[in-house]
Structures are given as structure tokens and as C-alpha cells.
Amino acid sequence: MTNLSRIAVDAMGGDEGVAVMLAGVAAARRRFEGMQFYLVGDEARIREGLKSHPNLTAASEIVHAPDVISADDKPSQAIRRAKTTSMGIAIDLVKQGKAGAAISSGNTGALMAMAKLSLRTMPGIDRPALAALMPSLGDNDTVMLDLGANTECDARNLVQFAVMGAAYARTALDLESPRVALLNIGTEELKGTESIRDAATALRAATHLPLTFTGFIEGNRLSRGDVDVIVCDGFSGNIALKSVEGTARFVADLLRRAFQSSIRSKIGFLISRPATELLKHHLDPNNHNGAVFLGLNGLVVKSHGGANEVGVATAIGFAAKLVREDLMRRIAEDLGNFEAKAA
The missing domain is CATH 3.40.718.10 (Isopropylmalate Dehydrogenase)
Incomplete structure (x- = not known):
């Protein structure tokens, strides 16, 4: 026990x-x-x-x-x-x-x-997956997996990741039927590798599960809050995660430089400080820390x-x-x- x-x-x-x-x-x-x-x-x-x-x-x-x-x-x-x-x-x-x-x-x-x-x-699980919460513009964070445990995945792996990710979102985010999408190079049904397309077919048929499969999602919409769970192979997921983290640091550094560029900018910083503090809190990885091996x-x-x-x-x-x-x-x-x- x-x-x-x-x-x-x-x-x-x-x-x-x-x-x-x-x-x-x-x-x-x-x-x-x-x-x-x-x-x-x-x-x-x-x-x-x-x-x-x-x-x-x-x-x-x-x-x-x-x-x-x-x-x-x-x-x-x-x-x-x-x-x-x-x-x-x-x-x-x-x-x-x-x-x-x-x-x-x-x-x-x-x-x-x-x-x-x-x-x-x-x-019933072939491979474990590394899942984490990422900040988004939606009401909740977004679950993303796999983030590096498996560099290559077939359709069966991706489907298992989707099932595990949805269960994780129901638990961590208190969602009844999480919206699940597969990371792809386009949203059209014919886009992507055979494994991704086959996984999509299987998930569309899984109407009895407590999840809502929404199809494909592109990398430029990862943080929009359009879906609750984003599924991909570990190679793509790790690159996507590092890109998002790097972009967040880039924006933060860019704002810091801009606010320090002149007296007027420093005054502007003081006026906008509540908004910048909220942004800092939202982007701080310490407030989203913890990836789990599912x-x-x-x-x-x-x-x-x-x-x-x-x-x-x-x-x-x-x-x-x-x-x-x-x-x-x-x-x-x-x-x-x-x-x-x-x-």
C-alpha cells in the first residue's frame, strides 16, 4: 500500500x-x-x-x-x-x-x-512520456507531451500519449473533457507524417473517452489556449519547449532594455509596472515547475x-x-x- x-x-x-x-x-x-x-x-x-x-x-x-x-x-x-x-x-x-x-x-x-x-x-503502455504544463492565453495552462523521453514515436505511441495527457489534464487542471490536438506542420488532414495521420484517425474514433480531439495544431499556436493537451514525439516536443522558453526570455530581455533606454522609458516602466509584474509572474518558469513521467x-x-x-x-x-x-x-x-x- x-x-x-x-x-x-x-x-x-x-x-x-x-x-x-x-x-x-x-x-x-x-x-x-x-x-x-x-x-x-x-x-x-x-x-x-x-x-x-x-x-x-x-x-x-x-x-x-x-x-x-x-x-x-x-x-x-x-x-x-x-x-x-x-x-x-x-x-x-x-x-x-x-x-x-x-x-x-x-x-x-x-x-x-x-x-x-x-x-x-x-x-498497455509501450513507452513513458514526459509531460509538463506550459503557460497560455487561455483560462488554464496547456499540457504538452512528450518533451524528450522518446525521439521517435509511431501512431500507437502518440495515441497512448494523448490518452495519458488527457487524464493528466483532467487531474492537474480539473477539466472534464480536455481538448486534445496533435502537433503538426499544418491543420489539414493530409499534412504530416503517416504516424501522425494514423494517430489522428484513431483519436477521432475514440468518442467514448473523456477527451475532445480537435485535430492538428501548428507551432505558432502552442500558447494561444485553443487546446488543453498538445501531443507530439519527444524530438519535436523538446525543440518546441526550448523555443517557447527562449522566446519568453527574449521578450523579457527586450522589455528590460526598452525600459532602460531613456528617462522617459523609465517613467513609462513605473506607470506600467503592475502589468509588467503580472507578465513576469505568468512567464516565470518557477510558477509552472514540475514535469511528470507518465x-x-x-x-x-x-x-x-x-x-x-x-x-x-x-x-x-x-x-x-x-x-x-x-x-x-x-x-x-x-x-x-x-x-x-x-x-
Whole structure:
């Protein structure tokens, strides 16, 4: 029986290490009542860090890990050291049922490889997918997957991603029937690869699922809020995600330069500051932090390596909601219904 109230945190992951991870855990405990944690990593460093967060001690259990996965470690190297690393031990706590989810800000490739090897894929799932929330102009964020776990995907993979992504949107965004689209080079039915067109045909026929398939979506409309779930292969998804992030930084830097260009511009900045602060909040990745590996027999959440304490707390709260709302059960039920109808 999984301990749903506990989250296993890789305290050694991330660019800033223990200090930011513990600050994020402490912030999450203040924001979300009743949370308990396994803090996995170097015991001496964690105990020293907890001196700055005395209220966290009673809600945490330290699990010592003598080793750490570095940003340069290859997935094959990481797998061989899984049993001694903070990342691997955090995942194993989920496998044992001691934690409802594991969170790490460490090496994405290593996390994916270890999670897949340890937890295995759910029945009926060929490949797991990395999904995340992206800001949009709509009423909700937009779910996008796959964001890099699978560079090549066939139609069956894309359909499974769509089913998992819709279940994820129902859970994370509280949507009854999420609008789902496939990322493509055009919206016409004849556009795209054979795999994308075949996946579209299968999804159009899946009228019994709690999702609304809207067809294809182009890259220039990713953030418009026209759909709730965007499905693609990991190669395209990772490029799209990095492009969106780069564009957001470009706009922010451009505005900063413009407002600093003259006295009049600086006065204009003061007048428009409420609007620019709202824009900053909306584009800040820390407010959307937390990507989840869907399709595994356990929940593993990837926090951005450069996340600050707000971002870490956001990812923890996000993971807790997915556990509480039983995301894995929803995926299993939806996929089972799809397979039964298709047969």
C-alpha cells in the first residue's frame, strides 16, 4: 500500500543543491497542509541544512545516500549506481510503496532511465512520456507531451500519449473533457507524417473517452489556449519547449532594455509596472515547475535544475495533487477503455 502522504525528495539535485531544495520543501509544507517528506541525500549536509528550517524536522525523515548523480553522468552510468545515489533511492521509495511520488531537480536523462528501469511501464503502455504544463492565453495552462523521453514515436505511441495527457489534464487542471490536438506542420488532414495521420484517425474514433480531439495544431499556436493537451514525439516536443522558453526570455530581455533606454522609458516602466509584474509572474518558469513521467508504475516528477525555492515548492505541491487525485488509476482506466473499444 503506497504511503500517499509522503513525498521522496532528492535533496542533492538541482543547480543550487541542498539549500534550495530544503527551502523549497519547507515552503511546500507551509503552503500545503499535512505533507510529509523523505529527504534523500548526504545525511550530514541535510541535518545541517535543516537548522535553517526547524519546523521541517518533525515532518521529515532523512534517508542517507552516499552518492549523487551529476549533470554530466550518462544514463547508463547512472543506472549502475542507482542503489547508492539520492536520485535512485528516492525512486526506490516509490517502488517500495513508502512514498507517493519522487521529485528530483537532477539529470533528466538519468532520472528517466532509472525511473523506467525501476518502476517499469504500466500495462498497455509501450513507452513513458514526459509531460509538463506550459503557460497560455487561455483560462488554464496547456499540457504538452512528450518533451524528450522518446525521439521517435509511431501512431500507437502518440495515441497512448494523448490518452495519458488527457487524464493528466483532467487531474492537474480539473477539466472534464480536455481538448486534445496533435502537433503538426499544418491543420489539414493530409499534412504530416503517416504516424501522425494514423494517430489522428484513431483519436477521432475514440468518442467514448473523456477527451475532445480537435485535430492538428501548428507551432505558432502552442500558447494561444485553443487546446488543453498538445501531443507530439519527444524530438519535436523538446525543440518546441526550448523555443517557447527562449522566446519568453527574449521578450523579457527586450522589455528590460526598452525600459532602460531613456528617462522617459523609465517613467513609462513605473506607470506600467503592475502589468509588467503580472507578465513576469505568468512567464516565470518557477510558477509552472514540475514535469511528470507518465506511464510508469509510480509517479516521478522532474523539477527544473535552476528552480528556486518557489519552483521546488510548486513541483512538490503538483506531485502531491497527482498522487491525491490518483492519476495512475485514471490513466489505466482510460487506456483500458480505449483498448477494449478498439478491439
